[in-house]
Amino acid sequence: MASPASTAFTAPQLPAGRTSLFSPSVSSSYLASISFARSRFRAPLFGQALRLTLHPPMIYAFCDASRINRDLRTKAAAAAWGGEARPTILVSEKLGEAGLALLREFANVDCSYNLSLEELCGKISLCDALIVRSGTKVTREVFEAAKGRLKVVGRAGVGIDNVDLQAATENGCLVVNAPTANTVAAAEHGIALLTAMARNVAQADASMKAGKWQRNKYVGVSLVGKTLAVMGFGKVGSEVARRAKGLGMHVIAHDPYAPADRARAIGVELVSFDEAISTADFISLHMPLTPSTSKIFNDENFLKMKKGARIINVARGGVIDEDALLRALDNGTVSQAALDVFAEEPPPADSKLVQHERVTVTPHLGASTTEAQEGVAIEIAEAVVGALKGELAATAVNAPMVPSEVLSELAPYVILAEKLGRLAVQLVGGGSGIKGVKVVYKSSRSPDDLDTRILRAMVTKGIVEPISSLFVNLVNADYIAKQRGLRISEERVFHDGSPEIPLDSIQVHLANVESKFASAISDSGEIVVEGRVKDGIPHLISVGSFSVDVSLEGNLILCRQIDQPGMIGRVGNILGENNVNVSFMSVCRTAPRKQAIMAIGVDEKPHKEALRRIGEIAAIEEFVFLQI
Template identity: 80%
Template sequence: MSPGTKVTREVLEAGRGRLRVVGRAGVGIDNVDLQAATEAGCLVVNAPTANTVAAAEHGIALLACMARNVSQADAALKAGKWQRAKYVGVSLVGKTLAIMGFGKVGSEVARRAKGLGMHVIAHDPYAPADKARAIGAELVSFEEAIAKADFISLHMPLTPATSKVFNDESFGKMKTGVWIINVARGGVIDEDALVRALDSGKVAQAALDVFTVEPPAKDSKLVLHENVTVTPHLGASTVEAQEGVAIEIAEAVGGALRGALAATAVNAPMVPAEVLSELAPYVSLAEKLGRLAVQLVAGESGIKGVKVVYTSARDPDDLDTRLLRAMVTKGIVEPVSSTFVNLVNADYTAKQRGMRIAEERVSHDNAAAEAPLESIQVRLSHVQSKFAGAISDGGDIVVVGRVKYGVPHLTVVGPYEVDVSLEGNLILCRQIDQPGMIGKVGNILGRRNVNVSFMSVGRTSRGKQAIMAIGVDEEPDKKTLEKIGAIPAVEEFVFLEL
């Protein structure tokens, strides 16, 4: 099926259980109702790899085209103007290219840019550093990447964290005369801000294959700007890529019809009702712990080692943890990626991202316990944290949770014991243990109409260090968080979306 074909709940229900698989000939599956497909027991597969090279080549094509003013010079010459002096270009050799998003396409662009003699740096919060080094690229922070780059090529997914991440503020931190290429998703750029940056000269030129709204308006200031080169979302549009996508999706659909579950499946297989009923709150707990842990990682450090520890009174043969491991992976990967993670593709996804996920089971001495699990621990090793309080004595980011009254709860952060429901969102504060801290933070949130659902304080010893875990329904604005950080006893804080 193509992007224009809509597989809605009505279509799936009309199949009356006979529709077994939906194949999307490409990456995006926005036109498929995944929830309805899962409910109907219909597997959805896509073709995520066949157009990688085509997209990378188009990025390089736009890079070279822009650097040498090809599109502008072509239009001028066809209009009868011979303007050699006006369209003097710039050389690529020796220039610094920042690749924002070092996944399949970004890494292929890096390989080609190195062949052009460019110095390549890259930013991807969770890309393996050894993979970048093997290609000859240096992983750096977002701030360092945009500040050092002569050219910036975007290859990041569109997520809540990346939406309009290139805005007035980020453009202001770039070199004057920087060049921008986007073959990723239009929404990662604030298009009005880009027009302002082009008008001021902060951005010399931009080459865009994607737009926030496609097709863009005919009177779009961005599209019509003299220093912008545009193409109509042609990243995957080569004969070879189209053929490769067709073959890849045909193989995935064929395998699904034979009963083989491909790694490109994007919706979870049906789980027996009795198993799902028992594990449901632990499935939610596992995902939330993964989602919480990944947000504690400092962006440039990457994630390699993940360990999941299950404490249970059950015999190991009576507890299948594959679904729980998959949900930890889902929590870690999905907040920073457009990848859909489930029981089918979790291990494949982790391997592709260079993550090694180990599991350990610890016997719980209460043999009469009816619950399948006492607790789940997620431990990230060899990473830096943007919240030092989450680092355990062993130097790892550690979070532990359990299910209480059917609801996932956070019970340990680093060396601190807490007790807070993982519903809504979470604020963690590390502070000096002293009276009045709960009231001070609570008053700041209350004055800003932020509803507090839970609040818990854990400490190492009286009068020393403490962590306050605060469950909130809404995301506090920047000023509210700054006021919390300005409390003298607060040493650090972090807001986490769950």
């Protein structure tokens, strides 16, 4: 474990009966403060890239979208990569040229197709991002072989069952997909299979090409008035439903997460799983492959279907037990099937299911249109480049989905949250013995209108990173907190203020009963720091019961002292003699000549000699140097 980024100095003599720094007995009504601040130019917060992590690729910083788009087309994009060499993106499956061109403007692109697992593991430690389609399996072994360098995996398509999400999360790797570009293409292919199956198009075509004329053999069924069950009412499923309604079909759907109002707007009735499969003439599958959906269409559920039902699958092959489907076809429970996806791709050449006369098959063509391929390539390229540049991707799969407008509004509070966590853990001497963390948000808004997931993640980041070698981001924050035994709770407190301002302040409470510093703050061993955003800049406004007004920029020295004349000058002279530039000084006291604290902002870390001399000033009882 890395040593804490703080240094505590205690004066050799403590006056008898002197209260501790941040004593809870101090009444805030007696506080007076004096502030000396250096005037400085502060650039506007928005419209500038904000870097929140400590090293490239700085994932989960926030950037103005227009700046990103502009930078992608300039050499400055590479310079933005922490001043280092351009990142490397490995593309392991064929990607549209439009997407590759976008990637090459920002990074070095390695297009290596048909890699074995061993070859992929050999390359991945040299790559910052990986783009795959459905054929490459990104396993735990791949993430471990990356040795922490891999920061984003992009899936050029919707399904991510070929990526080990748990391993990605544990390694702090973002996973993004391209869920919108191929929506229409997949829906159109589902309808194409539906109609082709109903009219035996593929079988009749093969028959004619074999020199036969079998009109009576290939009599089909009409779609008008038939019931179609859409299993999975997401983007593709809802588009299939729209088109099926246009064909005159009655459409029902099953999806435990679909909003009823969206279904009603299309004219679709949401029903239970059993009702859907037992009443439908046609069943179209659009569900993801998860442990709960794997082989969900099995012998038991085929028996629940209406006799002679027809099934279409353009989702994932694994949701069907293929042996069970073969039995259902042979015994007439299922009349026909149209399959674009298979449990094993490509399926064996002698597959009985593929060769079955009443099965229509295509080789995973759901997204295979010229327009969709170009759209997917561009969508995944933009998501990967955005993630590498620090933009939170809207298509992130293993991170909380935070809308862009929320990100924009909360950006300065994200910085504040991390700095408060970083400050608090250093004040308790490195975090040993922390029993719990509570984050309190004071806001005039309703709790339902305040999305705090990203703020909680950044408090975790601030607490963990100064005392460990771990890299924390929005992807792995909750996982790391759990692994380290940090119990993080959140509380929202109503504050009578302007609803235009999302937060009045953020408090971070650390319950730490083993730290001497924390024990000096309160009988319960809890330390509380509070901050707010002023003019786009994060400020510390209280530590324990002491009110302060400190800009959280650069480094900070906090001194607990006896209030007396000349203290600011004495400390300032020591820092000046050691070429340490002071950005501000703020003194807060309980009463004249009584307990006080002095906050000093410095641009450079003082040498040990300077810190030693400050500690030797008789009136200073204790001080802490903090890197924030």
